[in-house]
Amino acid sequence: MIDFCILGSGLSGSKIASLLSKNYSVEIFDKAKGIGGRSSNKKLNKLISFDHGLQYYSPKDDQFRNFLKKLIKQKVLKIWGGNHLDFTFKKKTNYQKIIGVNGNNDLNKYLIKNIKKNLNKEIVRIKFKKTYWEISGKNDKFFSKNLIITFPFNQTKKIAKRYLDTNFLNQNIKMTPNITLLVKQRTNKKIPISSIKLRNKIVSWAASENSKKRFFSKDNYWTIQTSENYSKKIINLYKKNRNYYSNQIIKEFSNILNIKSKRFKPFKIHGWKYSYNKYKTNRECLWNQKYQIGICGDWFIGPNAEASWNSAVALYKKIKKNPPSKSRRV
Numbered sequence: 199m200i201d202f203c204i205l206g207s208g209l210s211g212s213k214i215a216s217l218l219s220k221n222y223s224v225e226i227f228d229k230a231k232g233i234g235g236r237s238s239n240k241k242l243n244k245l246i247s248f249d250h251g252l253q254y255y256s257p258k259d260d261q262f263r264n265f266l267k268k269l270i271k272q273k274v275l276k277i278w279g280g281n282h283l284d285f286t287f288k289k290k291t292n293y294q295k296i297i298g299v300n301g302n303n304d305l306n307k308y309l310i311k312n313i314k315k316n317l318n319k320e321i322v323r324i325k326f327k328k329t330y331w332e333i334s335g336k337n338d339k340f341f342s343k344n345l346i347i348t349f350p351f352n353q354t355k356k357i358a359k360r361y362l363d364t365n366f367l368n369q370n371i372k373m374t375p376n377i378t379l380l381v382k383q384r385t386n387k388k389i390p391i392s393s394i395k396l397r398n399k400i401v402s403w404a405a406s407e408n409s410k411k412r413f414f415s416k417d418n419y420w421t422i423q424t425s426e427n428y429s430k431k432i433i434n435l436y437k438k439n440r441n442y443y444s445n446q447i448i449k450e451f452s453n454i455l456n457i458k459s460k461r462f463k464p465f466k467i468h469g470w471k472y473s474y475n476k477y478k479t480n481r482e483c484l485w486n487q488k489y490q491i492g493i494c495g496d497w498f499i500g501p502n503a504e505a506s507w508n509s510a511v512a513l514y515k516k517i518k519k520n521p522p523s524k525s526r527r528v
Contacts, residue, residue: 199341199525200225203333205321206348207306208235209252209503210494213510214346216309218517222524224313227333227340229320232303233310235348236473237503239301240380242465245413248380248421249302250468253393253405254278254295255503261511262504266296266305273299274308280392280409295393297410316340324357326489330525343525344490346513350472351497361489369479371497373472375433376423379447380465383418383457400428400450420462422451433469440467474501482512487520 201222204215212233215224232238236251255275257263269275278295298304323334324345333340347354351371359367392409396402407419424432424447436443444464452459475497483494494513499505 199330199343201342201522201525202344202346203227203331203340203342204346204348205333206235207233207310207315207317208348208495209237209306209506210496210510211235211346211348212306212309213507214348214492214494214513215313217510217514218346219310219313221521222344225316225340225342226310226313227316227319227321227335229318231318233315233317234301234303234306236470237302237306239298239303240466240468242380242382242419246407246415246419247301247412248407248419248465249297249405249410250378250380250421250466251470251473252302252503253403253421253423254297254302255305256293256295258293258504259508262507269305269308270296274304275299278392278410280406281390282393282395283391284395286395286397300412321357326361326491331490344492344522346492346494348493348495348510350495351475352472354493354495358491358493361486361491362484366484371475371479373497374426374474374476374501375429376426376470376473377429377432377436377443377447378468378470379422379424379444380468381420381422381448381451382463382465383420384461384463385418385457386416389418389455394454396454398425398450398454400424400447401454402426404451404454420451422447429469429473433471436467436469443467472497476501478505483509483516485513485516487522490522492517 202224204211204226207228240250241247278297319335325332331342331345393405402425403423405421444467448462485492494509496505498509
């Protein structure tokens with residue numbers, strides 16, 4: 199039996215796993231075939247890939263910024279340069295954009311490189327059995343003294359409702375969806391744009407994967423993310439008609455760039471149903487000593503990667519104040 203089972207390999211899951219692994223046995227479980235959660239990297243082939251969730255890190259507090267600087271020195275992360283165009287015209291401080299050298303899940307990989315990862319393991323049920331947790335996948339069971347959940351709020355409520363108090367369950371949290379389209383643009387012409395932020399009824403953001411300098415290709419590859427209203431409109435519809443919505447997004451994006459839509463070829467459309475929470479809650483995390491269960495995630499604090507990190511750090515501090523006993527080694 200392990201000391202801590204961590205559900206989810208996003209930034210919160212990776213950070214809390216890294217912190218706990220210094221003193222406890224830890225394993226991570228994720229339903230995906232790769233680690234990273236919303237910072238995962240989708241491969242088109244051996245060379246070309248897309249950051250189809252998290253686009254970059256933009257640190258605001260010193261602790262997170264200093265850690266990222268350390269990883270830049272170690273060549274795990276790097277600065278994403280080039281032309282980042284913002285047509286929303288919102289007044290913002292010009293923070294650096296930091297990305298993974300190979301993909302935006304490089305940070306997750308660094309944090310949990312020495313921790314056992316159980317991938318393709320969708321957890322369908324959890325049950326507390328007086329002193330330990332029974333965690334059930336579709337075809338197997340796992341056992342752990344303590345359990346950490348890093349799912350979005352809606353999924354956390356669904357799987358752990360029995361062990362959460364009424365105040366927690368009744369929080370008015372509305373997770374905002376996001377649709378991401380991965381696209382190839384056939385061309386011999388390099389476009390001198392790294393990213394575009396827009397006020398548009400369909401497209402809100404587009405990133406040139408070529409500009410991240412992870413691969414060389416004569417064609418251009420784009421990650422396109424849709425507006426909040428459009429995402430809400432199609433999040434429950436797009437799977438039944440992927441081609442229709444992919445072409446609708448491409449048509450809008452081609453008009454923005456003034457390029458013929460036939461030059462664009464969709465690779466994958468993906469919906470993040472519970473992408474982010476726009477507003478912070480009155481907590482940073484949750485730790486229930488009675489049931490030996492902890493919950494952390496960006497949705498506690500804010501809609502960015504740094505919130506994921508800070509929520510995990512806050513949970514670790516709570517656990518450290520009242521350290522649980524370790525499991526017996528057989």
